[in-house]
Amino acid sequence: MAFQDFRxxxxxxEVCNLSPDALQEDALHRWEVAVHQGSWVRGSTAGGCRNFLDTFWTNPQIKLSLTEKDExxxxxxxxxxxxxxxxxxxxRFGADMLTIGYAIYQSPGNDEHLDKDFFRYHASLARSKTFINLREVSDRFRLxxxxxxxxxxxxxxxxxxxFCxxxxxxxxxxxxxLDGTVDINLPEPSQPKPPEQETEEEQQFRALFQRIAGEPLAFPVWRAPLSLHLSTDVNLGKDLKFKKLSLISCRNIISLMDTSGNGKLEFSEFLVFWDRLKQWINLFIQFDVxxxxxxxxxxxxxxxxxxxxQLSSRLLQLIILRYADEGxxxxxxxxxxxxxxxxxxxxVFQALRMKNKDFIHLNINEFINLTMNI
Known part of the structure; x- marks a missing residue:
């Protein structure tokens, strides 16, 4: 075919070829290649470009260290x-090529997933020339x-x-x-004070507990809705747009605090429950923008x-699939x-692991017992 006819x-x-790292061992020069497989998942890691600041920071983030200059x-x-x-x-299912691209930022020096404020105040050092709906977008940089x-x-x-x-x-x-680390840092539960050292608020807690529990001074899980409704109404006010908590939620929360495993809360457990509930509700209010x-x-x-x-992106995706609604x-x-x-x-994991190892051993009976209780 003549070149003019080809034109x-x-x-x-489109030219298909081996990647640059597939050159022979005796080649004068070999490119170094790093490959990352990932996903954009709606609701957790599909944040869009920098134009969408509220969600951009949730995209996958890869830390790159360049230590050697070129020859x-x-x-x-x-x-x-x-x-x-x-x-x-x-x-064939109606999916088209998405418009894709990337941006490169100077690292602040830590190994944590960067949050919204970082991208609010820092511009990118380099980026793909354009966001375009091609199968692959590539550019060359000198940094x-x-x-x-x-x-x-x-x-x-x-x-x-x-994506790849x-x-x-x-x-x-x-x-x-930067999205694969799981790190749990939970505070130790506070210990109740002797009655004579209690503050006025703690005395109110004790009076509320005695009114709910009756005799003996411990109330069973089936009374949980009453205590939770009181706590949300009394402490935070009825003008907040919260629905009443479900019976399952009430039982789950109190089961977490029932360290003795008898299906009832003692006053010391009730105090921990109260503090934890307030912390969690205040967190929800903070992020209910x-x-x-x-x-x-x-x-x-x-x-x-x-x-x-601090959870991995995969774990976060599973949580969102389970708990978020269609919106x-x-x-x-x-x-x-x-x-x-x-x-x-x-x-449970912290209690069962031995010598600070990152794994535990369970038989089938122990495993089923744990999954039914969590």
Whole structure:
């Protein structure tokens, strides 16, 4: 075929080839390649581009460390390629190519998932030339040695897809996902004071407890709704847009505090329950930005971190699937149930693990007992 005929009849050429790291061992130069597989999931990690500040920070984040300069240069060369996966296979179901791209930021120096305020006050150092609906978007960059955060995203939020992010560099670059760490930091329950040292508020707690419990001074789980309704009404006021908590939520919360396992709360357990309930409700109010009585699932990561739970993106996705509604909102009932299950599971794990190891051994009977109780 003559070149002129080729130009006349074709307007696009796609060349399939091995990636640069597939060169032979005796080649003069080999590119270093790092590959990250990830997903944009509606409600948790599908935050859209920087135009959508409220959700952009929830996108997957990859930390990149460039430690060596290029030969004879003062900077590091890298090529970043972002590919959306399986879109052609999904085309028969009506799925089109999404508009995708990425941005690169200077790392602040920690290994935590960056929050909304970071992106509010820091501009990107580099980015893909454009967000475009192609299968793959790639660009070449020259950056000084240092640590960077790479944020791949779709242009619009709430769009779901799997992606593959490849980072090619002339020298070895270290990269890792910032969304995979689980860290639980729970406060120790406070101990009740002797009656003669109680504050006026604590004396009111004791009087309320005695009124609910009767004799003996312990009340069973089936009375839980009364105590929870009193606590929400008395302490926070009736003007808040909270629905009454469900019977299951009440039982779950009190079962968490029932350390003796007899189905009843002693006063010391009731005091811990009261303090924990107030903390959780105040957290919900803090993250209920529009005062609608619901919390956005995109705020759940920050709310759980404030409660002592730093979770992986995968775990967060499972929680949102379970507790968020179709509008990606959680009400107080959902939020409390989520916290109860997380705290219960965390405390059980801490109690069963040996010598500070990150795993436990259970037989089938122990496992079923735990799952029925969590």
């Amino acid at each position: 006349a009849h074709f307007d696009k050429v 004879g240069q003062e900077e590091c060369t890298l090529l970043v390629a972002l590919m959306q996966k399986d879109r052609r296979k999904l085309k 000084p040695p240092g640590e960077y955060i790479l944020v791949p995203s779709t242009f619009e939020p709430h769009q779901e897809a799997d 992010l490849r980072i090619f560099s002339e020298k070895k670059a270290i990269s890792r996902d 529009d005062k609608s009585g619901t919390m956005s699932s995109y705020e759940l990561r920050t709310a759980l971190r404030a409660a002592g739970f 990606l909102q959680l009400d107080l009932d959902d939020f409390l149930n989520c916290l109860v299950r997380l705290e219960n599971a965390s405390r």
